[in-house]
Amino acid sequence: MNLKELARTLGLSPTTVSRALNGYPEVSSRTREKVQAAAALHGYVPNHQAQRLATGQTKAIGHVLSLAQNDMINPIFGDFIAGAGEAYAELGYDMVVSVAREGNEEEAYRTLVARNRVDGVVLHSPTATDARIALLAELDIPFVVHGVAPGVSSPYSWLDINNFGAFERATKLLIDLGHERIALLNGPKGMSFATDRLAGFTQAMNKAELPIEPGHILHASMTEPYGFDSTTELMARPDAPTAFLSSSMMTTIGVYRALGQLGLEIGRDVSLVTHDDMLSFLPNSGDVPQFTCTRSSVRRAGHRVVEMLISQITEKTEIPMTELWEADLVLGRSTGPAPGHRP
Amino acid sequence: MNLKELARTLGLSPTTVSRALNGYPEVSSRTREKVQAAAALHGYVPNHQAQRLATGQTKAIGHVLSLAQNDMINPIFGDFIAGAGEAYAELGYDMVVSVAREGNEEEAYRTLVARNRVDGVVLHSPTATDARIALLAELDIPFVVHGVAPGVSSPYSWLDINNFGAFERATKLLIDLGHERIALLNGPKGMSFATDRLAGFTQAMNKAELPIEPGHILHASMTEPYGFDSTTELMARPDAPTAFLSSSMMTTIGVYRALGQLGLEIGRDVSLVTHDDMLSFLPNSGDVPQFTCTRSSVRRAGHRVVEMLISQITEKTEIPMTELWEADLVLGRSTGPAPGHRP
DNA sequence: GCACTCTTTCAAAGCGCTTTAAAGGGATAC
DNA sequence: GTATCCCTTTAAAGCGCTTTGAAAGAGTGC
Numbered sequence: 001m002n003l004k005e006l007a008r009t010l011g012l013s014p015t016t017v018s019r020a021l022n023g024y025p026e027v028s029s030r031t032r033e034k035v036q037a038a039a040a041l042h043g044y045v046p047n048h049q050a051q052r053l054a055t056g057q058t059k060a061i062g063h064v065l066s067l068a069q070n071d072m073i074n075p076i077f078g079d080f081i082a083g084a085g086e087a088y089a090e091l092g093y094d095m096v097v098s099v100a101r102e103g104n105e106e107e108a109y110r111t112l113v114a115r116n117r118v119d120g121v122v123l124h125s126p127t128a129t130d131a132r133i134a135l136l137a138e139l140d141i142p143f144v145v146h147g148v149a150p151g152v153s154s155p156y157s158w159l160d161i162n163n164f165g166a167f168e169r170a171t172k173l174l175i176d177l178g179h180e181r182i183a184l185l186n187g188p189k190g191m192s193f194a195t196d197r198l199a200g201f202t203q204a205m206n207k208a209e210l211p212i213e214p215g216h217i218l219h220a221s222m223t224e225p226y227g228f229d230s231t232t233e234l235m236a237r238p239d240a241p242t243a244f245l246s247s248s249m250m251t252t253i254g255v256y257r258a259l260g261q262l263g264l265e266i267g268r269d270v271s272l273v274t275h276d277d278m279l280s281f282l283p284n285s286g287d288v289p290q291f292t293c294t295r296s297s298v299r300r301a302g303h304r305v306v307e308m309l310i311s312q313i314t315e316k317t318e319i320p321m322t323e324l325w326e327a328d329l330v331l332g333r334s335t336g337p338a339p340g341h342r343p
Numbered sequence: 344m345n346l347k348e349l350a351r352t353l354g355l356s357p358t359t360v361s362r363a364l365n366g367y368p369e370v371s372s373r374t375r376e377k378v379q380a381a382a383a384l385h386g387y388v389p390n391h392q393a394q395r396l397a398t399g400q401t402k403a404i405g406h407v408l409s410l411a412q413n414d415m416i417n418p419i420f421g422d423f424i425a426g427a428g429e430a431y432a433e434l435g436y437d438m439v440v441s442v443a444r445e446g447n448e449e450e451a452y453r454t455l456v457a458r459n460r461v462d463g464v465v466l467h468s469p470t471a472t473d474a475r476i477a478l479l480a481e482l483d484i485p486f487v488v489h490g491v492a493p494g495v496s497s498p499y500s501w502l503d504i505n506n507f508g509a510f511e512r513a514t515k516l517l518i519d520l521g522h523e524r525i526a527l528l529n530g531p532k533g534m535s536f537a538t539d540r541l542a543g544f545t546q547a548m549n550k551a552e553l554p555i556e557p558g559h560i561l562h563a564s565m566t567e568p569y570g571f572d573s574t575t576e577l578m579a580r581p582d583a584p585t586a587f588l589s590s591s592m593m594t595t596i597g598v599y600r601a602l603g604q605l606g607l608e609i610g611r612d613v614s615l616v617t618h619d620d621m622l623s624f625l626p627n628s629g630d631v632p633q634f635t636c637t638r639s640s641v642r643r644a645g646h647r648v649v650e651m652l653i654s655q656i657t658e659k660t661e662i663p664m665t666e667l668w669e670a671d672l673v674l675g676r677s678t679g680p681a682p683g684h685r686p
Numbered sequence: 687g688c689a690c691t692c693t694t695t696c697a698a699a700g701c702g703c704t705t706t707a708a709a710g711g712g713a714t715a716c
Numbered sequence: 717g718t719a720t721c722c723c724t725t726t727a728a729a730g731c732g733c734t735t736t737g738a739a740a741g742a743g744t745g746c
Binding site for chain 2: 701702705
Binding site: 046089283 | 389416422427428432457460603604623625
């Protein structure tokens with residue numbers, strides 16, 4: 001059943017039927033009701049392609065999942081997408097996901113835009129000077145970045161958590177507990193969130209006039225073995241840290257595993273603060289969570305990023321929107337006074 | 344630049360230009376080359392919507408990500424999508440992802456199909472008698488299921504790993520090592536993979552004439568705390584198991600954590616075999632992996648499922664395709680003879 | 687009853703492409 | 717020179733919807 005047939009059935013013109021269904025005002029409410037009833041009765045659903053061609057809007061948003069860093073797929077992707085998907089469902093948009101190999105990303109964005117497949121784009125995991133931002137600006141397509149790229153001077157829309165503040169506070173918490181040798185298991189070098197976290201950490205250490213041991217600062221993709229291996233290694237050093245800051249729950253589990261293997265009790269022998277993206281398959285909840293953490297829901301972020309992007313598209317505003325979310329600092333069972341420290 | 348303009352520029356008709364670009368034979372090679380050169384020069388890219396409307400094909404495949412089981416997002420989603428995305432990129436298709444809340448799934452599929460949004464659908468995580476299979480058959484749209492639904496009698500296309508065989512072999516391995524009390528930390532009840540794994544486990548136990556302790560068989564979403572909590576609980580029982588079978592790396596990490604906390608050495612005091620989907624952020628690799636496992640790449644599965652689906656669409660074949668992959672059984676460092684057992 | 691305004695409906699054009707049916711143009715054969 | 721055939725190109729009709737501009741109908745005031 002298409003529009004023409006439905007119109008004929010009703011003895012109306014396609015124009016009127018189209019308007020009735022799309023909520024245009026220049027149609028009487030009696031007619032509108034009749035049309036809606038008939039559409040429901042015959043199970044009429046407008047053809048998506050035709051609508052898109054006629055309106056010139058795709059009602060779709062693109063996400064490019066890039067397999068850049070050694071083929072690792074970011075585990076937050078699933079939860080981010082879930083949040084985004086909810087927003088899409090609410091707002092009547094489609095989500096088009098493409099996968100690009102490293103180096104192919106520009107190509108992926110270009111064709112997405114040139115072929116008119118999407119009305120906007122969500123950008124993930126920016127680096128400090130991410131070239132994709134300039135590209136999207138040049139392509140003149142609305143986009144929102146999940147994360148901020150401090151090295152990009154032109155304005156653009158983004159949503160991020162306050163990585164600097166979160167890690168500064170987390171570090172300060174550990175310092176207040178008497179820890180002086182703190183290891184930072186950071187995300188991959190270049191990622192702007194990792195840069196910010198390191199800066200927050202550094203600031204807190206500097207303020208407390210504590211030296212930073214370069215060997216205590218590591219960068220890598222946030223896998224479980226990364227946490228395990230680097231903890232094992234760090235704890236074998238003569239200047240082993242008494243506390244750890246971990247950039248993700250995934251890595252944290254590895255830290256936990258390593259400390260367990262070494263027979264160390266977490267929260268007593270060694271303290272640990274992790275960032276918790278609230279991934280559904282890695283819960284760290286309860287009144288007193290297992291791990292003390294800086295916490296922010298990546299799923300909520302996905303939802304919000306999409307809302308921002310779509311409001312930009314529908315309102316055709318050129319003014320960039322930015323949101324900086326504070327992460328909660330939640331005390332769990334993985335932090336305690338430094339060994340030998342008298343509070 | 345659109346087709347008409349390009350045609351005018353070249354002094355040709357839109358028909359010829361269209362044919363030249365789409366590789367139709369009834370165009371001279373001289374003309375074709377000229378057209379291709381001009382298209383490249385002017386950066387002409389056909390409008391996606393128009394192409395789709397004219398051909399009636401969407402060149403898009405739908406994935407419905409369902410948030411059914413207590414809002415948990417399956418961590419394999421990211422890797423599956425990555426594999427699928429590679430195939431889409433190779434074959435020139437788009438991937439449309441929609442998120443459906445529990446109960447809304449039927450609706451999600453119906454509109455996806457009715458609006459002519461996609462040419463086919465990939466179905467994830469079927470239950471034994473999954474109703475979505477009948478729905479998609481009724482909607483008469485090509486689909487491939489990732490996983491098999493043993494309770495559905497009508498034929499359909501699927502790709503699955505041999506969950507039964509994998510867990511039978513894994514159980515047998517443990518039995519051969521002298522283990523008699525084996526716990527199975529299975530996936531959620533109802534999921535067909537979980538049913539198959541239980542059946543494989545049961546068969547191996549029965550063949551060895553070993554009793555199955557009902558309390559040793561657990562079902563839940565495969566989170567890390569699930570592994571941790573159930574292991575802690577099981578190990579406190581008087582009939583504590585000497586070996587564990589775990590359905591996912593995520594849960595396995597929790598088991599590992601619990602055993603570490605109890606001061607038990609894995610591979611000596613307690614053995615553990617896990618299923619390993621080869622998720623990129625949960626590697627279990629190396630010559631001798633950390634964990635003995637049944638292994639199959641979910642990413643490769645994603646790639647293959649898409650190939651199957653698209654070949655079905657393009658070849659218009661009604662004959663269902665099915666593939667049952669054997670999982671590798673890889674010996675790692677988490678298995679050893681049962682305590683007190685003399686081989 | 688007429689002129690005028692509003693409201694409601696419609697015919698037709700257009701979105702940018704594909705594809706069918708037909709025409710044009712050489713080349714070959716007689 | 718004309719007829720025949722094949723190769724190449726084209727005009728025009730869709731695909732199913734939206735939207736513009738115009739017409740028809742329904743009220744109002746005089």
